[in-house]
Amino acid sequence: MSADPGPARLASALWPLVPGTAVVAAVAGLLLAPLATVAAVLGLAVLAASVRWPRETALAAMVGGPLYLSGYAAGPVTADNVAVLYGAAVGAAWLLARRRSGTPLAAWPVALALAVTLAAAANGGAGLQGTVRFLSLAVLALVLVNSTPAARSRTVAWVEVAVTVGALVLLAQPLTGYPAAFGTAEGVGLRFGGLFGHPNFAAYTICLVLLYQVYARRFTALRVASTAVLLTALLLTGSRAALLVFLVLLLPAVWLRARRFLGLLVPAVVALPFVGTTVLTRLESISRTGGLSGQNASGWRLGQWQDALEATRGHELLGIGWGQTVSVMGDELGAHSTYVQLWLEVGRVGTVVAAVGLAVLLGAARGSRTAQVLLAYAVVASVSDPVLLYPSCLTVLLVLLSELLPARDAGTAAAPGSGEAGTAAPTTTPHLQGAPA
Structure with missing residues (x-):
């Protein structure tokens, strides 16, 4: 017997009405409740993208959130937290649907999550936000290494583009006033962070991409332009520590990649009339706030470290709890050091756990100079700022390392039939799209 054609005929007759109904609903919604309608449309678009392109959606949310959304509130949290949580959920679902490979890239965020959890257990449950954030970074690392080398290369390229766009917004900040600039502690000039949020977030994130580009195997015209933009934006952040460490690690590249520095002179000279005054103001501010005196100088950091270490008394083993440094500091500011902050907040036990994770990550990098x-x-x-704890910095670092680590350390490609190429990753990372040596 043939199936009843009635339902099929009815569906065929009603299907042309769907687009018209959607248009009418959208127009009526925009007139009656525009914000709710826009939110609903965006939500449906994100859900559709998550179903159609789960890996790409997860990476976009987990990377784009820390780079662009940390300065926007979303209820009791910031918008980047919402984006990262959603991306981590989609990424975890994508991982569960296929054969998975581990990676030492996840060792550092997993160790941090474990250290935060141990400290939370001893301090009344505080630290859930830190645990979830670092676990989401572990998901990011796992999604990357379980993708094909070509997919990792594309992700790195898009991160270069995203950070460069963020740097352009930062360069426009002195002219547009958006987002609001940060004043220096000494009242000398302004510091700029753009969409990255705090100027330190911007400075260290930019430096990581700059070093990646400078040591790259190929230095195309687009990469020259990007590097020029990033260098100028770095000066506007006013971060002395970021700039000084960057210059030190740049010295080997001056010898190894000498010719490409000549290519940076032309865009630098062209940009000077437009940003020269602002750059000179920032350099003056950096010079006047340096040394051992001043609230933002080296001597001030030494005082912060001393106060933080003294606050560990009575909490030596498991610390005072994640995110509690501000509450025990006299000036209600941070410890300004990854290692001092870990020693204070997660104690000796948590610090040892974190040290093991970092050692695993460092050992995995032995095969790649970059x-x-x-x-x-x-x-x-990280000695002078919690760089290894900043979400944007750690996110960009993991993405860049995912392409640089040898395949045996970074992971292998996805299994056949999983939506990725069926071949396993080669034994060495290919230099695609101008990847670093």
Whole structure:
């Protein structure tokens, strides 16, 4: 017996009405409740993208959130937290649907999440936000290494573009006034962070991409333009530590990549009339706030470290709890050091756990010179600022390392039939799209 054609005939007759109904509903919604309608349309678009392109949607949310949304409130949290949580959920679902490979890239965020959890257990449950944030970074690393080398290369290229766009917004900030600039502690000039949020977030994130580009195997015209934009934006952040460590790690590249520095002179000279005054103001501010005196100088940081270490008394083993440094500091500011902050907030036990995770990550980078440079920058700069804890910095670092680490350390390609190429990753990372050596 043939199936009843009635329902099929009815569906065929009603289907042409769907577009018209959607248009009428959208117009009526925009007139009666525009904000709710726009939110509903965007939500449906995100859900559709998540179903059609789960990996790409997850990466976009987990990377774009820290880069662009940390300065916008979303109820009790910031918008980047919402984006990262959604991206991590989609990424975890994508991972569960296929054969998975582990990676030492996840060692550092997983160790941090474990350290935060141990400290939380001893301090009344505080630290859930830190645990979730670092676990989401582990999901990011796993999604990357379970993608094909070509997909990782595309993700790195888009991160370069995204950070460059963020730097352009930062360069326009002195002219547009958006977002609001940050004043220096000494009242000398202004500091700019653009969509990255705090100027330190911008400075260290920009430096990581700059080092990646400078040590790249190919230095195309687009990359020259991007580097010029990033260098100028770095000066506007007013971060001395970010700039000084960057210059130190740039010295080997001056010898290894000498010719490409000549290519940077032309765009630098062209940009000087437009941003020269602002750059000179920032350099004056940096020079006047340096040394051992002043609230934002090296001596002030030494005082912060001393106060933070003294606050560990009585909480030596498991710390005072994640995110609690501000509450025990006399000036209600942070410890301004990854290592001092960990020692204070997660204690000796948590610090040892974190140290193991960092050691695993450092060991995995032994096969790539560029990866070693990036990790050296993050590790050294973390002495004076919590670079290895900043979400935007750690996100960009993991994305860049995912392409640089040898395949045996970074992971393998997805299994056949999973929507990725069926071939396993090669034993060495290919230099696609001008990837670093």
